[in-house]
Structures are given as structure tokens and as C-alpha cells.
Amino acid sequence: MRRRPPQIIAICGGSGSGKSTLARKFVGAAVLATDSFYKDIDDLKPREDGTFDFDHxxxxxxxxxxxACIKLADGEDIMIPVYEMRSAKRVGQQVVPAPTNSIVVIEGIYAFHNPLHEIATLRIFIDTPIDQRMARRLRRDVERGRSTLESIQYSLHVEEAYSRYVEPMRHLADLILMGEEMRGSFSL
Known part of the structure; x- marks a missing residue:
């Protein structure tokens, strides 16, 4: 039986837009999140005020x-970093098995930035209204132990980064989905 050519699907959109939800709908695919590949705080250059810009x-x-995407597409199991947001450090590694159907999904706010844009065979942008994204983000942050005020303040910073680094990549999409259109599962 012939193996299907590998597909690398990049899913981009704002924080809380539904990227992870959509990625999980690709049954049998290997799913990676760009969040797993944040650099250790020790490897980042601080801004002039001494703070770090994690939204760049x-x-x-x-x-x-x-x-990692290319290795998965080639049928290899891989190890990826486990990144802890609170400490801003990589705290270990985890195995991601090769996909059972030659599909690799990479999701994240920077999934359309190079080199990910160059290797993607399909680019999906999720366009979800800001009020829905902020409500989802607030709910998720509170579930993860952040205070409501802390989450709202952080969300405002995230939206500024969305306008600067994510929304301008929208035109690179092969497919634009409205957040409410994502129902059911997908296959290619």
C-alpha cells in the first residue's frame, strides 16, 4: 500500500480563537503547538526596561x-520541549508519535511565520471576533490559576501583539474559517 504524501497544516489565529480545538479535529494527525517551542527566558534579550516580550x-x-514538523512528516517519532509558562523555562521533553495518516498540524499564533509558512502545504486562519477570543482567554486563564484582573491586563497586551504580528499574516491563508464554523472532524 502506498503511503500518502505528507501534509503539514498550519493553523493560525489570535489567542482564544480556536486553534487548538480545530487542530484536535484532525483525527490521526500529529499535532504540535508553537507554544511548546518558546525559548527559555535565559535565552531572550530583555527590553530596555528589563522586561521580556513573550509576544514577539x-x-x-x-x-x-x-x-520537528518535517521529522513528523517523514514518519519519525520526535521529542519536543515541555515549556512551563509560569517559570518561562523549558522543563523537560515529551514524545510526539508520528502521525498515522501522514498529516502534521502545527497550531499557534506564529504558525504562518517563516520557516513554518514555507513548509506548510495548507494554511488555515481562524477569524474569531475579539469579544469571543477575550472571553475564552479569560475563562482559560482563570482555570489555570490567573486572577481575573491579571488575565484582563494580559489580554490587552496579547491583543496588541495580535494586531502587530498575527493579523497581518491573515492574507497568507489558503482557507479562512470563522470561529463558529468549526464543527465536526476533518480528513484530507
């Missing part, structure tokens, strides 16, 4: 992420 694409090792 340079905070994520997109080359390492692309290499």
Missing part, C-alpha cells in the same frame, strides 16, 4: 518547530 515571534524557536 523571536520568543519562539520557529526553526526548531519547523524541524
Amino acid at each position: 515571534p523571536d520568543a519562539v524557536d520557529l526553526d526548531e518547530c519547523a524541524d
Whole structure:
């Protein structure tokens, strides 16, 4: 039996848009999140005020992420970093098995940035209204132990980064889905 040619599907959209939800709908696919490839805080250059900009694409090792996608597409099991947001450090590794159907899904706010854009065979942008994204983000943050005020303040910063780094990549999409259109499962 012939193996299908590998597909690398990039899913991009704002925080809380439904990227992870959509990625999980690809049954049998290997799913990676760009969030797993954040650099350790020790490897980031601080801003002039001494703080760090985790919402800039340079905070994520997109080359390492692309290499992981390619290995999965080639049928290899891989090890990826486990990143802990609270400490801003990589705290270990986890195995991601090769896909059972030659589909690799990479989801994240920077999934359309190079080199991920270059290796993707299909690019999906999820366009979800800001009020829905902020409500989802608030709910998720509170579930993860953040205070409501802390989450709202953080969300405002995230939306600024969305306008600067994510929304301008929308035109690269092969397919644009409205957040409410994502029902059922997908197959290629």
C-alpha cells in the first residue's frame, strides 16, 4: 500500500480563537503547538526596561518547530520541549508519535511565520471576533490559576501583539474559517 504524501497544516489565529480545538479535529494527525517551542527566558534579550516580550515571534524557536514538523512528516517519532509558562523555562521533553495518516498540524499564533509558512502545504486562519477570543482567554486563564484582573491586563497586551504580528499574516491563508464554523472532524 502506498503511503500518502505528507501534509503539514498550519493553523493560525489570535489567542482564544480556536486553534487548538480545530487542530484536535484532525483525527490521526500529529499535532504540535508553537507554544511548546518558546525559548527559555535565559535565552531572550530583555527590553530596555528589563522586561521580556513573550509576544514577539523571536520568543519562539520557529526553526526548531519547523524541524520537528518535517521529522513528523517523514514518519519519525520526535521529542519536543515541555515549556512551563509560569517559570518561562523549558522543563523537560515529551514524545510526539508520528502521525498515522501522514498529516502534521502545527497550531499557534506564529504558525504562518517563516520557516513554518514555507513548509506548510495548507494554511488555515481562524477569524474569531475579539469579544469571543477575550472571553475564552479569560475563562482559560482563570482555570489555570490567573486572577481575573491579571488575565484582563494580559489580554490587552496579547491583543496588541495580535494586531502587530498575527493579523497581518491573515492574507497568507489558503482557507479562512470563522470561529463558529468549526464543527465536526476533518480528513484530507
